[in-house]
Amino acid sequence: MKRFISLCQIIFLLFCALALSGCQRQEKFSNYYFEYFDTVTTIVGFENSKEVFDDNCAKIKEKLAEYHRAYSIYEKFGNEKNLCYINENGGAEQVDKIIIDLLLYSKEINEKTENKFNIAMGSVLSIWHQYRETGINEPAKAQLPELSALQEAAKHTDINKLEINKDNNSVRFNDALMKLDVGAIAKGYAAEEIAKWMESENITGYLLNLGGNVRAVGNRADGEKWKIGIENPDTLDKENPYTAFVEIEEESVVTSGSYQRYYLVDGKKYHHIIDGKTLFPADKFLAVTVICKDSALADALSTTLFTMDYEEGAALLEKLNNAEAMWTLVSGEQRFSSGFGKYCVK
């Protein structure tokens, strides 16, 4: 009898131990979507059943579709006054609030980064976009844009010519040749807004990944933090597929790299992150990873730091005091901001 009681105690304590080590009944599920922001969206989450998870994903998809349509600069959707429409018409009245909010926030970051982050670079970026598309789809026709054409376009990139009126939700370009390109912030801004909405709806224990723009929405149900492997930008180094592992709970991790969107001209790579000064692809780093709470800021900063000198970028981060970064130099060497280490594991 005594022995039976202690056996019961052991079993009971084992249950406690299992509970303490974080074993719960919720399972991990994931879904992949290709419809949004010209990239792959991954949703990972812990739920009791696939049905509940799919149900939540369907709600998240509705939000993704809404942001995707509003922020598209390449495609119009019916009568919607999205950014493509605004670019073609040099502005618009009664624009959706999610566009006004994005533009106002982009202006704010423009000021904080002393014009290094600039969504009014569209006229320059659209030239590169066109040449890159041709170069990828028809490699035999791959060419570089003329510097003179880029310089001419660069005359129309003054963000102060972008007039936003939030009282009547209108946007106006005071330069007819100016174009907006929100490619360096739209995904992050959408991820952040969707994450906040999920928190308000109690959909937590999820990880949103919009093409490398990662935002954790609450801790994993198994008690662990989300572990993110930062891909090695040197894709030929098969022995070291990751340059770092970081752990996050509520934060966002965004990497800008020159190793994914590029095209070749005479064997040389020309990627998609354009330096506002040279008007050519920035050539200081292979990748820059930013971690901070706000996914929109993380997105904007990763691109901005990619075009700045390391010293200049590190000083900017010290000043902002709410973001950390890891730079991978062209030599493969790494640099870290002062607080990046606290996220690293292994």
Place this chain on the structure above:
Amino acid sequence: MKNKIKNDLILVGVILLLSVLSFGIFKALLRPGNSVVVLVNGEEKHRFSINEDLEEFIVTDGENSNTIVIKDSEVWVVHASCPDKICASHAPIKNEGEAIVCLPNKVVITVTK
């Protein structure tokens, strides 16, 4: 009686320690996965054991293709019809949660439990 309480306390201590240790170990390791799942446009199309070597040709829509290889409990893409070939330059994957994506062909190759 006193002894019994003492023994129980030791047992509680040991189990607590074990739970903390196992938590730490789980956290520290990248866990090798067991299955390779191939999704086309978000839908699962193929599932293989990562522990059985395989060379498979995957047709996505009759035109586009990605060829994957499973060898020594790792999976990677050897050939792809897409223009950028980023998937084919990706390092082999083997741990739970890792994925190789071919954006143009809408193919995801991922390793799961």
